[in-house]
Amino acid sequence: EDQVTQSPEAxxxxxxxxxxxxxxxxxxxxxxxxxxxxxxxKGPEFLFTLYSAGEEKEKERLKATLxxxxxxxxxxxxxxxDSATYLCAVQxxxxxxxxxxxxxxxxxxxx
Amino acid sequence: xxxxxxxSRYLVKRTGEKVFLECVQDxxxxxxxxxxxxxxLGLRLIYFSYDVKMKEKGDIPEGYSVSREKKERFSLIxxxxxxxxxxxxLCASSLLGRGAEAFFGQGTRLTVx
Numbered sequence: 001e002d003q004v005t006q007s008p009e010a011x012x013x014x015x016x017x018x019x020x021x022x023x024x025x026x027x028x029x030x031x032x033x034x035x036x037x038x039x040x041x042k043g044p045e046f047l048f049t050l051y052s053a054g055e056e057k058e059k060e061r062l063k064a065t066l067x068x069x070x071x072x073x074x075x076x077x078x079x080x081x082d083s084a085t086y087l088c089a090v091q092x093x094x095x096x097x098x099x100x101x102x103x104x105x106x107x108x109x110x111x
Numbered sequence: 112x113x114x115x116x117x118x119s120r121y122l123v124k125r126t127g128e129k130v131f132l133e134c135v136q137d138x139x140x141x142x143x144x145x146x147x148x149x150x151x152l153g154l155r156l157i158y159f160s161y162d163v164k165m166k167e168k169g170d171i172p173e174g175y176s177v178s179r180e181k182k183e184r185f186s187l188i189x190x191x192x193x194x195x196x197x198x199x200x201l202c203a204s205s206l207l208g209r210g211a212e213a214f215f216g217q218g219t220r221l222t223v224x
Binding site: 031032034036041042043044045046049051087089091097098099100101102103104 | 115142144146151152153154155156159161169201203205207208210211212213214215216217218220
């Protein structure tokens with residue numbers, strides 16, 4: 001059974017204080033690893049897809065990386081508007097398009 | 112702009128009622144999904160569909176059924192609502208194929224009293 005574990009559960013940063021969120025996964029064959037952002041009361045918003053170990057993707061202050069067992073979402077010089085819950089999900093080979101989600105990291109960025 | 116629209120943002124239903132949650136996407140996606148989201152448990156897949164009239168059980172299908180009569184519409188049915196089905200329900204759609212990202216609706220907050 002797929003396992004996706006995110007850490008930490010919650011993270012509080014000051015504006016400009018860079019950090020990383022972790023997503024560890026266990027699947028028999030990875031088809032894709034996804035990062036989403038979710039604001040309170042809203043549906044998740046797609047950020048990145050990573051397919052293979054060593055791959056990296058960037059968008060503004062966010063950078064996602066992938067190894068064979070985990071992914072990191074690096075946040076460089078965060079701003080208060082980066083406050084949200086960040087969700088990681090995996091798509092396993094042979095499971096059609098089903099995504100298995102972690103429970104998320106709740107990020108708060110203060111002035 | 113891609114769009115997944117859920118029919119209601121908030122619903123309050125009584126125990127034992129039959130509840131319909133509707134979802135429509137305008138992206139001609141093959142896949143559609145229903146998830147529920149609960150604090151500490153994350154998003155859990157209830158059902159998904161990869162084609163019209165096709166459906167597959169997710170991780171927590173008990174107490175739910177689905178209907179997909181048209182490609183753009185996917186309905187979640189609670190046959191007899193119970194208080195433990197109080198939750199945030201999220202619909203999503205995606206293309207078939209490796210790594211196709213899922214686009215989510217805004218969610219329906221269902222309260223069963």
